[in-house]
Amino acid sequence: MSEPLGHPSVPPQTLAALGGAQSGTEVKARSSTKGPAGRRSLVFKLTLLVGLTLAVLVATIVVANGLFWQSVLRKTVDNHLSAMAVSRRDTLRAQMAQLQQRVELNTDRGELRGYLSSLSNGTDTNASKNRDTAQQTLSLMVKSKPVIGVMVADTTGHVVLTTNASMMGRDVSTYASYQAGLDNPYFGVPQLGKDGHNVAMISAPIRAREDPHHIHGVLLVTNDITALEDAFRDRTGLGETGEAILGMSDGKQIRYLIPPRNSPPATGTSADSVPALKAATENRESLVKGVDQRGIAVIAAGCPLGYSNWGLVIKMDTKEAYLPILHVVQLEVLSGAVVIGLGLIAAYFLARSFTHPVRQLTRAASRVTEGDYETMVPVKSADEFGTLSTNFNEMTTAIRARRMERDRAEEALRHADRRKDEFLAMLGHELRNPLSAIANAVRLWNVAGDDHSAVELAHGVIERQTDNLSRLVDDLLDVARITEGKIELRKRPVDVNESIHRVVEALRPAIDQQRHELQLLLENDAKIWVDADPTRVEQIISNLLTNAIKYTRKGGEIRIEARREGHEAVISVNDTGIGIAPRMLPQIFDLFTQGDHSLDRPTGGLGIGLSLCRRLVELHGGTITAFSEGVGRGSTFTVHLPTISAPESTMLPETTAQPVPPGRQRRIMLVDDNQDTVHSLARLLTLRGHVVATAFDGVAALKLAQEFQPDFLLLDLGLPGLDGYELARRLRAQGFIRTPIVAISGYAQEGDRIRSREAGFNYHFAKPVDFEALAELIVEDPITGE
Numbered sequence: 001m002s003e004p005l006g007h008p009s010v011p012p013q014t015l016a017a018l019g020g021a022q023s024g025t026e027v028k029a030r031s032s033t034k035g036p037a038g039r040r041s042l043v044f045k046l047t048l049l050v051g052l053t054l055a056v057l058v059a060t061i062v063v064a065n066g067l068f069w070q071s072v073l074r075k076t077v078d079n080h081l082s083a084m085a086v087s088r089r090d091t092l093r094a095q096m097a098q099l100q101q102r103v104e105l106n107t108d109r110g111e112l113r114g115y116l117s118s119l120s121n122g123t124d125t126n127a128s129k130n131r132d133t134a135q136q137t138l139s140l141m142v143k144s145k146p147v148i149g150v151m152v153a154d155t156t157g158h159v160v161l162t163t164n165a166s167m168m169g170r171d172v173s174t175y176a177s178y179q180a181g182l183d184n185p186y187f188g189v190p191q192l193g194k195d196g197h198n199v200a201m202i203s204a205p206i207r208a209r210e211d212p213h214h215i216h217g218v219l220l221v222t223n224d225i226t227a228l229e230d231a232f233r234d235r236t237g238l239g240e241t242g243e244a245i246l247g248m249s250d251g252k253q254i255r256y257l258i259p260p261r262n263s264p265p266a267t268g269t270s271a272d273s274v275p276a277l278k279a280a281t282e283n284r285e286s287l288v289k290g291v292d293q294r295g296i297a298v299i300a301a302g303c304p305l306g307y308s309n310w311g312l313v314i315k316m317d318t319k320e321a322y323l324p325i326l327h328v329v330q331l332e333v334l335s336g337a338v339v340i341g342l343g344l345i346a347a348y349f350l351a352r353s354f355t356h357p358v359r360q361l362t363r364a365a366s367r368v369t370e371g372d373y374e375t376m377v378p379v380k381s382a383d384e385f386g387t388l389s390t391n392f393n394e395m396t397t398a399i400r401a402r403r404m405e406r407d408r409a410e411e412a413l414r415h416a417d418r419r420k421d422e423f424l425a426m427l428g429h430e431l432r433n434p435l436s437a438i439a440n441a442v443r444l445w446n447v448a449g450d451d452h453s454a455v456e457l458a459h460g461v462i463e464r465q466t467d468n469l470s471r472l473v474d475d476l477l478d479v480a481r482i483t484e485g486k487i488e489l490r491k492r493p494v495d496v497n498e499s500i501h502r503v504v505e506a507l508r509p510a511i512d513q514q515r516h517e518l519q520l521l522l523e524n525d526a527k528i529w530v531d532a533d534p535t536r537v538e539q540i541i542s543n544l545l546t547n548a549i550k551y552t553r554k555g556g557e558i559r560i561e562a563r564r565e566g567h568e569a570v571i572s573v574n575d576t577g578i579g580i581a582p583r584m585l586p587q588i589f590d591l592f593t594q595g596d597h598s599l600d601r602p603t604g605g606l607g608i609g610l611s612l613c614r615r616l617v618e619l620h621g622g623t624i625t626a627f628s629e630g631v632g633r634g635s636t637f638t639v640h641l642p643t644i645s646a647p648e649s650t651m652l653p654e655t656t657a658q659p660v661p662p663g664r665q666r667r668i669m670l671v672d673d674n675q676d677t678v679h680s681l682a683r684l685l686t687l688r689g690h691v692v693a694t695a696f697d698g699v700a701a702l703k704l705a706q707e708f709q710p711d712f713l714l715l716d717l718g719l720p721g722l723d724g725y726e727l728a729r730r731l732r733a734q735g736f737i738r739t740p741i742v743a744i745s746g747y748a749q750e751g752d753r754i755r756s757r758e759a760g761f762n763y764h765f766a767k768p769v770d771f772e773a774l775a776e777l778i779v780e781d782p783i784t785g786e
């Protein structure tokens with residue numbers, strides 16, 4: 001029965017499965033949004049990317065720049081040192097020249113020249129006087145700084161005048177100063193004086209005035225060269241570790257004339273160990289990078305002094321000399337780091353600005369996963385992110401719509417399922433009532449004996465209750481048929497008023513039993529014609545009237561009205577009954593809808609009557625509405641059907657069963673395994689004047705057919721042994737080719753009908769059989785056409 005009802009039930013497990021699938025999706029979706037690392041990684045990655053790019057770029061710039069500046073600065077430093085060496089040399093030379101010049105000037109003094117010439121002549125009587133004068137000159141000379149001692153030696157190399165008495169008469173011919181001073185002014189090698197100061201002897205020839213080639217002697221002036229030395233050692237531009245060194249070399253060994261501060265004035269230092277000085281003493285300018293005697297890396301710029309083989313060196317620790325390079329590199333690295341740092345911060349914020357919409361989408365996706373379909377992602381830009389957000393919002397809206405649709409469908413399914421369960425319970429209840437009444441009636445019949453009134457009572461009960469049951473089953477099958485669109489309307493012109501009369505007549509006993517007062521408001525003598533299936537029109541009116549009777553307390557009023565309104569027939573059934581709650585009204589025509597759900601309610605019903613009414617009305621192209629002012633205030637059901645003009649002639653159906661006229665009597669074979677059915681139906685047919693033979697199974701039926709030679713066959717389908725289908729086939733094979741065969745079965749779906757037709761049946765009647773229709777068919781059968 002579940003199929004014809006047309007409302008598929010949804011088993012709880014199906015709903016659970018639906019829910020299960022849903023929750024499964026949620027779990028999956030939720031797990032995919034997990035992981036804060038995943039959320040941050042995009043910022044991290046973008047920052048890292050920009051950071052790395054920047055780092056590589058900056059590192060390249062720093063290294064290239066560093067290398068460039070390093071070479072530039074190295075050169076600058078190197079040049080600076082060389083320039084310093086040259087500058088020191090020039091200063092030194094100028095000072096030496098100045099000192100030398102003063103000595104030269106003094107050689108031009110006449111006193112000295114006079115004294116020396118008088119000595120050489122040995123004739124001058126004024127020798128002692130000249131000597132005094134010359135001695136005074138020397139005394140004057142020694143008074144001017146930085147002179148600390150003056151000697152005059154004659155051409156034999158003996159000291160003839162001196163400010164130092166101990167030197168008087170000494171032979172200085174071996175002195176380099178003397179020897180050199182015989183020819184040219186000569187700046188002697190500085191020596192450490194007695195008072196710890198460096199002193200240098202400057203010598204110059206005392207020439208004859210009239211003949212410069214004639215040498216009278218040599219003036220030897222010992223100078224304190226501290227001032228010169230100090231000037232030479234001036235630290236300007238030398239930093240902490242810078243040195244100005246003056247030295248000379250004899251080719252193999254170095255002798256410091258103004259030695260390095262940090263090492264004792266050494267003699268005998270290997271020339272190779274001070275290559276810059278060596279080169280300078282060899283009259284070459286050089287720049288040497290190496291390790292000095294302290295084992296420290298140094299840069300030394302050497303240049304020849306231009307005097308004798310003296311060399312001058314400006315030396316500096318590499319570390320200090322190149323410190324600016326280090327500073328530049330440090331500065332570059334620092335600024336590079338700052339640039340990278342700033343770049344990373346910028347990249348971070350840039351990446352955040354990129355990932356911000358992504359984060360918003362992620363959060364929105366989580367919300368959607370959690371079932372929030374309301375919150376939308378703000379669309380802030382018209383770029384790809386904006387498009388993505390818009391699409392996401394559209395997707396969310398679509399999901400929300402679908403979800404709502406699904407929720408509604410689920411709710412509808414649940415509702416249908418509930419109603420199905422209620423219906424089954426109700427059906428059981430509704431079937432049990434007539435069945436128990438019938439059972440009681442049968443029992444009464446058994447014990448009634450000759451008590452006619454008891455038999456009649458039992459008879460009446462059985463008849464009414466089987467009618468009830470038939471109607472119930474008819475209604476159910478009708479619903480199924482309508483749902484599947486398989487109901488066939490046998491339309492013909494029908495007078496609505498007459499249909500109402502017939503229904504009222506049929507239901508009169510029930511109306512009377514309830515002591516209702518029925519009012520019929522029909523247009524006098526006017527017929528209202530509709531093109532309809534009369535049975536169905538009566539079914540509609542009957543359902544409405546039955547409800548009015550059922551849902552109105554005893555002694556109520558029922559009013560049936562029929563009138564024509566334009567091209568419509570309007571039939572309304574109004575009662576003063578229990579009414580309908582407003583919330584029920586919209587769904588009153590739905591299948592299985594019932595106002596009172598308690599099983600022990602006084603009135604029966606399955607909640608299909610009104611649904612059937614609406615479907616039948618709609619099949620006829622009409623409408624049906626319900627109206628009630630509320631509970632306890634009565635109800636009105638109104639049907640509108642399209643009218644037709646009056647037919648030219650009308651055939652009124654037979655209302656009373658009459659025995660068939662002679663010549664229309666049939667030899668009917670009735671086969672059913674239900675003996676009650678067989679006996680009652682056989683009896684009814686016999687009463688109509690037919691000859692009936694009965695069998696209770698297929699095999700017996702085959703045999704009987706041969707003997708009885710029926711001209712009409714009524715066969716049950718569900719027979720023991722040989723079923724109805726097979727029996728029909730065999731009967732056809734036995735020669736009953738044109739004999740009408742009618743299937744009588746509890747199965748009356750379209751599929752059952754097709755199957756019976758295929759097996760050779762001509763007609764198909766559902767149990768319980770509509771006897772009048774069957775009786776009519778037997779007489780009128782168009783197949784035999786008699």
Ligand code: ADP
Nearest residue numbers: 547548551579594595605606607608609610635
């Ligand atoms: P059933 O009568 O078998 O329950 P119906 O489809 O005929 O099924 O009616 C559906 C429901 O509509 C009923 O259960 C009842 O609550 C309500 N109803 C129908 N007719 C009336 C009426 N005349 N007065 C009050 N309620 C009615």
